[in-house]
Amino acid sequence: MNNKKIFYGWWVVAASVLIMALLHPLITTCWGLYVKPVTKDMGFSRSAFGICSTIISGVTVFLSPYLGKWLAKKNTQLIHAICVVGLAASYASFSLGQNITHFYISAFFMGAFSCGAIALPVSIIITNWFAKKRGLAISIALAGSGFGGAIISPIMANIIENYGWRASYLVFAGAMLIICLPMIILMKKSPETMGFMAYGADEVAATAQKTIVPKTELNMTLEEVKKHSFFWIYLFGMFCLCFVGFGSLSQLAAFLADVHGAAFAAGILSLFLIIVTLGKISLGWVYDKFGTRIGTGYSCIVFALAMACLLFPEYKPLMYVMALLYGVGICTGTVCPPVITAAMFGSKHYGEIYGYVNRSVYLGAALSVPAIAIVYDKTGSYQAAWILCIALIIISLLALLYSDIKCRSLTTDKINIQKPNGQATHKII
Missing domain, CATH: 1.20.1250.20 (MFS general substrate transporter like domains)
Incomplete structure (x- = not known):
């Protein structure tokens, strides 16, 4: 590892921050901004619309073990990119909803693709890149969701107020593709694919050799x-x-x-x-x-x-x-x-x-x-x-x-x- 250059793993972390900053708030923190305008316009109850969140989580529960295995063993970048495109498409499909069934179908696909688009690939890839400071690297990446939500919330509220909730779904679906797909290019699966070692791997190995009970x-x-x-x-x-x-x-x-x-x-x-x-x-x-x-x-x-x-x-x-x-x-x-x-x-x-x-x-x-x-x-x-x-x-x-x-x-x-x-x-x- 060349000490004069920034370790590439930190670029992976930076890309992960942007992915988390955009994708995570759109299906969690900021999702609540749609509740009032959607239910008022469509005429169904808030509890009925709330089932969308349960469907998203439920699909994720089922698919997580499979996607975790595929992301680790298959072409991680390709799977990640497919999931981001699928997430953007399913997010945009909410703008076409005419009844609650349409919303539930969109939620099903959004749950399926979000599982392989957000935190799961980010944590898997960063774990590969860091042997030392792994906790810090993962937490920095995941912290993107916090400031991302703070930025997206007023923007989304403004779009919904001035252009409607259907336009908001389309705008942020487009943002997913424009911002996240280029970031996935930086998300190399592991340091070995670029001829590097994981950050701090040499120090961890040296420390292990010196201890009676090696870590x-x-x-x-x-x-x-x-x-x-x-x-x-x-x-x-x-x-x-x-x-x-x-x-x-x-x-x-x-x-x-x-x-x-x-x-x-x-x-x-x-x-x-x-x-x-x-x-x-x-x-x-x-x-x-x-x-x-x-x-x-x-x-x-x-x-x-x-x-x-x-x-x-x-x-x-x-x-x-x-x-x-x-x-x-x-x-x-x-x-x-x-x-x-x-x-x-x-x-x-x-x-x-x-x-x-x-x-x-x-x-x-x-x-x-x-x-x-x-x-x-x-x-x-x-x-x-x-x-x-x-x-x-x-x-x-x-x-x-x-x-x-x-x-x-x-x-x-x-x-x-x-x-x-x-x-x-x-x-x-």
Whole structure:
């Protein structure tokens, strides 16, 4: 690696930032801007339109394991490009919708193509490029969704107001093609394809040779890790964490507006979006600096404190504190899954394993949004929902720490078995 030049992996990260900045907000953060104008114009209920989000998440749950495997083993750039084109086409098709069935069909295809267009290929490719500072690189890439949402939101609102929601779907579908397809050209699958080594691979190897118990990756196949109970506990932990993240975010604006009005809710959300960008980058640094256990503990504790603040919404100053904590805590849903998965299971079979993890992430998303809404409908309050979220964060933390300990123990056993001449090594329990 030539130290006088910027390591190419950072260009991959830069391209990933732009992809995340555009694609992710269009189907998550900014999607809510369509609810009022679409339902008012088309005459169907908001809950009926909300099923589109459930369909998108549901399709992603089903396809993630397959696309993760294909992206890792096939022509990654070609699959990525096909998915972006498909996502743009399905996004544009919403502009042609004449009834709710048309919207559901568009949502089905949007879910299918979004799975292979956004976070999954980004995390797989960056994991290949970075052995060192992997957490930071992934978190920087994923942080694009934060500032992207802050930029796209007012633009989309303006287009919808002046030209209509149908025009907005077409404009942003075109933006997907114009901005993202050139970025995919920069997204080389791995450093080996360009004659490079992964960033810091030489330092990691040198450090491993000097330690009594060298740091190594588990690098088991998906079929192998599925035989261990800690893997399923890990998936459950991720499900709980993402259930809280997606579910609480879907209702946060309505919750704040009910208590303090729409203007206050909008201000808190703007502050939150700014903190999200910084929160993702800082969380990646924490993981790189202190490891997965401390990083996971830190993020879960901050998230739980944010949810605890929501139990006292009448105190306006506390809601600003909540926005700061929530901006960091909500990053668990995007940063934790790829970073922890890479740290625990290694890079060799990362694609197929992360595809399975991504299924748990979006299963949490698909179930949480209606679940939190049902709690409100049944009780007339979000209090019970926020208490449930706090409990699930604690359960998630325990599950993730347990699976990490068991995974490290298995990795150490693997080192002991492979140690030549029967030389004894220290075993981590």
